[in-house]
Amino acid sequence: MVGPGGKERSWIRGARAGSVSDLEALFREHWPRAHRAAYLVVQDAAAAEDIAQEAFLSAMRNLDRFDGRRPFGPWLHRIVVNRAIDWSRARALRRELAEIPGSEDFDTGDLGTFSEGVAAGLASLPPDQRAVIVLRYLLEYTPGEIAKMLEVPRGTVNSRLRRGLDRLEAIVDREQR
Amino acid sequence: MSDDVRRALQRIQAPDEIEAQRRAWALVRASFDAREPVSWQRRNRRPLLIAAVAVVALLAALLSSPGRALVGGVRDAVTPDESTPKPKPALVALPAGGSLLVNSSKGPWIVHPDGSMRALGPWWEGAWSPNAEHVAVTRAHRLAALTPDGTIKWALSRAKLLHGARWSLEPRSECCRIAYINGRQLRVVAGDGTGDAPLRNVVGAVAPAWRPGVTRQLAFSTIDGRIELVNVDTTKTTWLSAPGDPPTQLIWSDDGQRLLALGERSLRVFDANGNKLWAIGMPVGPSGAVFVRKSHRFILIRYSPATQRSDLVLFQAENTPGEPRFLYSAPGDFGTLAISQNGDWLLVGWVNANQWLFLRLTSAKVESVSNIVEQFGGSSRAPLERAFPKSVSWCCPASP
Numbered sequence: 404m405v406g407p408g409g410k411e412r413s414w415i416r417g418a419r420a421g422s423v424s425d426l427e428a429l430f431r432e433h434w435p436r437a438h439r440a441a442y443l444v445v446q447d448a449a450a451a452e453d454i455a456q457e458a459f460l461s462a463m464r465n466l467d468r469f470d471g472r473r474p475f476g477p478w479l480h481r482i483v484v485n486r487a488i489d490w491s492r493a494r495a496l497r498r499e500l501a502e503i504p505g506s507e508d509f510d511t512g513d514l515g516t517f518s519e520g521v522a523a524g525l526a527s528l529p530p531d532q533r534a535v536i537v538l539r540y541l542l543e544y545t546p547g548e549i550a551k552m553l554e555v556p557r558g559t560v561n562s563r564l565r566r567g568l569d570r571l572e573a574i575v576d577r578e579q580r
Numbered sequence: 581m582s583d584d585v586r587r588a589l590q591r592i593q594a595p596d597e598i599e600a601q602r603r604a605w606a607l608v609r610a611s612f613d614a615r616e617p618v619s620w621q622r623r624n625r626r627p628l629l630i631a632a633v634a635v636v637a638l639l640a641a642l643l644s645s646p647g648r649a650l651v652g653g654v655r656d657a658v659t660p661d662e663s664t665p666k667p668k669p670a671l672v673a674l675p676a677g678g679s680l681l682v683n684s685s686k687g688p689w690i691v692h693p694d695g696s697m698r699a700l701g702p703w704w705e706g707a708w709s710p711n712a713e714h715v716a717v718t719r720a721h722r723l724a725a726l727t728p729d730g731t732i733k734w735a736l737s738r739a740k741l742l743h744g745a746r747w748s749l750e751p752r753s754e755c756c757r758i759a760y761i762n763g764r765q766l767r768v769v770a771g772d773g774t775g776d777a778p779l780r781n782v783v784g785a786v787a788p789a790w791r792p793g794v795t796r797q798l799a800f801s802t803i804d805g806r807i808e809l810v811n812v813d814t815t816k817t818t819w820l821s822a823p824g825d826p827p828t829q830l831i832w833s834d835d836g837q838r839l840l841a842l843g844e845r846s847l848r849v850f851d852a853n854g855n856k857l858w859a860i861g862m863p864v865g866p867s868g869a870v871f872v873r874k875s876h877r878f879i880l881i882r883y884s885p886a887t888q889r890s891d892l893v894l895f896q897a898e899n900t901p902g903e904p905r906f907l908y909s910a911p912g913d914f915g916t917l918a919i920s921q922n923g924d925w926l927l928v929g930w931v932n933a934n935q936w937l938f939l940r941l942t943s944a945k946v947e948s949v950s951n952i953v954e955q956f957g958g959s960s961r962a963p964l965e966r967a968f969p970k971s972v973s974w975c976c977p978a979s980p
Binding site: 448 | 582585586588589590592593594595596601603604605607608612740742763764795803804805823
């Protein structure tokens with residue numbers, strides 16, 4: 404990921420000084436990907452919305468402490484993805500305790516067979532693997548950056564990516580047959 | 581394959597993305613409007629002040645003369661290694677009267693004074709009604725009122741996930757109300773399940789707390805960490821604090837004159853009028869606190885990452901924290917505190933040891949019970965931090 408552009412630095416400065424328009428610009432720039440990343444990890448629309456909202460609120464509360472020389476996206480995505488992993492683990496635990504209504508299926512709309520297969524495959528992965536797939540292929544972070552975000556060794560990221568992709572490939576193949 | 585996955589992921593949309601963005605912006609904007617602009621000096625002064633207060637409090641605790649017990653005769657330093665008797669393998673009786681409501685990883689349980697236990701069913705959490713006549717329970721989208729034998733008196737469902745149900749403190753359940761969080765909305769329903777209505781549309785996640793001694797005043801957190809006290813009959817705000825660390829627990833003193841807001845990295849202490857008496861920052865927020873009965877003193881769990889130990893420390897909720905008193909210490913985490921109705925006994929959940937400790941506050945007596953996870957239906961193989969009961973409340977004698 405490259406450093407923040409001049410526009411983003413200016414939005415952050417403006418938001419710190421109380422400018423709603425700068426805050427809105429920052430929000431509109433970053434919300435869609437943060438929300439989608441949360442959704443792809445938790446696979447639950449309401450939870451994804453809550454997680455992305457909480458992440459923005461948390462980021463906003465801590466804006467004064469944010470180092471404006473660094474890009475805002477990774478900071479936000481780190482909060483989103485870690486919360487999404489925690490939520491998914493908690494849900495898995497609750498499912499162990501009692502049968503609860505499952506999460507909704509992915510709203511794949513009319514995406515075509517391959518995307519539907521990827522969606523189904525992603526749903527079958529453990530949260531840790533889903534998170535690295537989303538960070539790598541939706542948010543386009545390098546394995547080194549992902550390792551820092553999730554506070555795991557780089558080798559762990561690579562192995563989760565490999566296992567996740569292998570499993571996705573197998574499921575997509577099966578769905579397309 | 582990886583390029584195909586990239587393209588596929590970028591085509592998958594969350595349902596209702598545009599509306600979700602609109603809702604989120606409204607929330608972020610509202611929170612931003614409520615935020616106090618912070619000058620550079622204030623931005624940099626506050627952490628220093630908090631750190632200074634924390635250091636002063638710690639020094640005061642370390643330098644305080646031991647032995648002059650503030651809570652009866654509790655010893656200032658009791659280490660389990662030296663003095664804790666061998667734990668009993670099972671909870672065969674409570675050391676004081678009343679009943680426990682235990683929110684375990686397998687749902688809520690009631691423990692009677694003779695040690696007998698009853699699981700209330702596959703609910704996620706529960707809270708006593710006054711006099712333990714009923715229990716308000718939640719699970720996913722459902723709120724219900726149960727009798728202590730687990731019979732459902734009434735239930736309601738809402739579209740969003742429910743949590744934080746708390747029964748108001750009037751003496752009879754028919755007259756009382758239950759406040760709960762539905763998604764981000766704070767709602768109140770009568771104790772008989774009628775009249776369910778929203779009170780505030782966007783609130784913080786912490787469970788609301790009814791003010792004792794004053795009818796129908798409820799404290800809750802706003803999304804920017806303010807504490808608001810509201811009259812639920814008029815829906816008018818009685819007071820609203822400045823923003824702060826979003827609270828994880830709100831705890832009133834027995835007389836309703838003091839309120840603690842435990843945060844992820846702080847503790848704030850308020851008086852009955854919403855004035856902040858004092859606050860301290862901590863590297864790890866307190867996982868629990870409990871007021872000493874009929875007192876403005878409270879016992880706080882303080883975890884030290886450096887030593888990886890938890891301490892129980894006694895503070896006072898007055899204009900200053902007073903001289904903090906170190907009461908007890910053990911390696912690992914203390915997860916929950918509960919005090920008996922007569923105020924003589926303190927239950928401490930010692931997570932890493934899978935034990936409950938019962939500390940007698942009027943003497944140096946300590947009792948312990950092991951295998952807590954297993955006794956409440958949990959698996960001995962599950963990680964203790966997940967499987968150990970999350971909270972315990974010790975209520976008045978249960979109705980027969």
